[in-house]
Amino acid sequence: MKLSAPIFQLKRRAKLMAKAGNLPLHEALDTIAREEGFARWSLLSARIATGSLSETILSRLETGDLLLMAGRPGHGKTLLGLRLLLDAARTGRRAVLFTLEFTEPQARSHLRQLEKPPLGAADQVEVVTSEAISADTIIAHLSDAAPGTVAVIDYLQILDQQRSKPTLADQVAALSAYAQSTGLIVGFISQIDRAFDPDAKRLPDIGDIRLPNLVDLGLFTKACFLHNGEAQFQNVA
Incomplete structure (x- = not known):
């Protein structure tokens, strides 16, 4: 599965989301992961890391x-x-x-x-x-x-x-x-x-x-x- 943006950009997007919505960073990361088709951030990052x-x-x-x-x-x-x-x-x-x-x-x-x-x-x-x-x-x-x-x-x-x-x-x-x-x-x-x-x-x-x-x-x-x-x-x- 191809990501919509490089992983560092996805992390940046999650940080901005967390700051804007007053959310814990891990919740924002999981939200970004779901948008990319993964159940949570750990699965998305593991997919990239194992490539x-x-x-x-x-x-x-x-x-x-x-x-x-x-x-x-x-x-x-x-x-x-x-x-x-x-x-x-x-x-x-x-x-x-x-x-x-x-x-x-x-x-x-x-x-x-x-x-x-x-x-x-x-x-x-x-x-x-x-x-x-x-x-x-x-x-x-x-x-x-x-x-x-x-x-x-x-x-x-x-x-x-x-x-x-x-x-x-x-x-x-x-x-x-x-x-x-x-x-x-x-x-x-x-x-x-x-x-x-x-x-x-x-x-x-x-x-x-x-x-x-x-x-x-x-x-x-x-x-x-x-x-x-x-x-x-x-x-x-």
Whole structure:
């Protein structure tokens, strides 16, 4: 979706609106966002932030990497994961989405909405949807994948919700070992803990990852944390 003006001009418009109407700035920003077709400002700014961010991240990922993409709901982590796959497909890499959240038509619709010319990358992204998704099924699906293949898992915290699946710690360890041995890149969309306080720090960090079950976060090699239109990409290990 194309904005009616650059984001800095939209911010200026919101400040003038807040001053003229004696409104809190966040209300004015949300009003501007709705005029642009977004439910709130955080979604608009996340959409803009993830545009070139995904290309930057893809250029800095190495074979064998495990990537965390983490943020609160509505702050751009899923958009980032989908854009990363589109960028990978656009450069000729195999790109696979494993989702426990979307149906395939939903995932396809989101991918096509995010696609930019030249078109075609959205149809090249493989979409795997099943309640049975686990490290074992992911590894089996990627058994013939070439080094540099990018896989994104949506999302970390529900990989082991079924009791029949191995623990989350075991699944992450298995995927880490497989990525390193085959040269794949595996990204995990992740929630952050509700205790994260944006008034105390601007962005979440590795200590804010929500972990209903124990996981060795040292297995992740890179991470991107998002909040309120800002993002920070960093090495973990």
